[in-house]
Amino acid sequence: MIDASNLTKRYGEHTVVGGLTFTVRPGTVTGFLGPNGAGKSTTLRMMLGLTRPDEGFARIGGHAYQDLRHPARHVGALLETSVPHRSLTAVDHLRWLARSNDIPRHRVDEVLDAVGLTGAARRRVGTFSLGMGQRLGLAAALLGDPPVLLLDEPVNGLDAEGIRRLRELLRAKAAEGRTVLVSSHLMAEMSMVADHLVVIDRGRLLADTGMQDFIQRHGRSYVRVKAPEPGLLGGELERKGASMAVGSDGSLEVSGLTAAEVSQVAATAGLVLDELSSHTASLEDTFLDLVAKQPGQRHGQRQRQPGRNTRV
Numbered sequence: 001m002i003d004a005s006n007l008t009k010r011y012g013e014h015t016v017v018g019g020l021t022f023t024v025r026p027g028t029v030t031g032f033l034g035p036n037g038a039g040k041s042t043t044l045r046m047m048l049g050l051t052r053p054d055e056g057f058a059r060i061g062g063h064a065y066q067d068l069r070h071p072a073r074h075v076g077a078l079l080e081t082s083v084p085h086r087s088l089t090a091v092d093h094l095r096w097l098a099r100s101n102d103i104p105r106h107r108v109d110e111v112l113d114a115v116g117l118t119g120a121a122r123r124r125v126g127t128f129s130l131g132m133g134q135r136l137g138l139a140a141a142l143l144g145d146p147p148v149l150l151l152d153e154p155v156n157g158l159d160a161e162g163i164r165r166l167r168e169l170l171r172a173k174a175a176e177g178r179t180v181l182v183s184s185h186l187m188a189e190m191s192m193v194a195d196h197l198v199v200i201d202r203g204r205l206l207a208d209t210g211m212q213d214f215i216q217r218h219g220r221s222y223v224r225v226k227a228p229e230p231g232l233l234g235g236e237l238e239r240k241g242a243s244m245a246v247g248s249d250g251s252l253e254v255s256g257l258t259a260a261e262v263s264q265v266a267a268t269a270g271l272v273l274d275e276l277s278s279h280t281a282s283l284e285d286t287f288l289d290l291v292a293k294q295p296g297q298r299h300g301q302r303q304r305q306p307g308r309n310t311r312v
């Protein structure tokens with residue numbers, strides 16, 4: 001479990017994290033989302049005792065990070081800045097970490113295998129690609145078999161196999177009852193792996209909720225319908241309480257009725273339909289819409305992208 005309570009950080013006049021309070025629970029993968037500069041890394045750094053909060057506190061398993069005797073056995077962290085010494089081999093880097101955290105040496109081979117780095121174990125870290133470095137960072141986070149994982153942009157640089165391996169690993173760790181907090185800009189990936197979301201913007205909490213609830217509550221789902229007589233159909237649908245927008249191709253984007261209800265209204269009125277489909281908002285659409293709606297938002301009005309299509 002990770003607790004953040006009134007976590008606040010200011011740099012000069014600029015409050016980059018302002019009064020953040022949330023709990024990351026065990027047994028689920030929690031996605032940590034926010035636009036560039038929202039304060040995600042600063043929050044993670046405060047949780048890990050790397051940045052001192054001006055107000056509030058963070059606790060990992062009930063303890064401040066600084067009070068943990070062997071931190072790597074309590075929390076596995078991957079930050080964008082955690083770079084090992086370039087002249088060390090991967091295995092030496094991990095052995096050194098294991099020794100300094102009183103972790104059994106056999107864990108080194110286990111975590112190298114878990115991240116698919118066994119073949120490169122004796123190569124110098126300085127020769128690693130971005131993705132290999134990321135795998136090594138993950139191996140280091142897993143080394144102490146910690147109950148809490150805290151990963152900042154772990155997908156960066158990973159190839160398709162690495163991304164799939166990471167996804168399975170995060171799900172498996174959560175299924176074992178561990179606490180997993182992961183930030184990523186890749187919304188499609190996040191929607192596949194996270195069960196719960198904590199969303200921030202300009203250091204403030206926008207949402208702390210389940211993935212499906214987030215999309216239902218903040219996303220724009222609608223029924224797209226094309227008809228030879230859209231004016232007549234629109235009038236009939238409005239009488240049933242629907243609201244609608246007209247798409248760029250003249251189709252109607254109907255909110256407030258299901259596709260089956262739209263079909264029924266058309267049939268009752270004797271109107272022909274050319275196309276009918278349900279659109280569920282994607283995580284990306286929902287996230288961008290929510291951020292764009294914030295007062296004084298600086299991200300501009302965004303172009304709406306079509307969501308996932310379900311033809312009926």
Ligand SMILES: Nc1ncnc2c1ncn2[C@@H]1O[C@H](COP(=O)(O)OP(=O)(O)OP(=O)(O)O)[C@@H](O)[C@H]1O
Pocket residue numbers: 011016034035036037038039040041042043
């Ligand atoms: N040491 C620092 N001194 C001054 N300002 C800082 C410092 N660290 C971060 N900031 C500022 O705090 C704000 C939040 O930065 P942070 O890196 O936490 O955001 P983020 O959500 O992780 O962004 P990104 O998604 O781009 O990585 C930014 O405006 C950044 O410029």
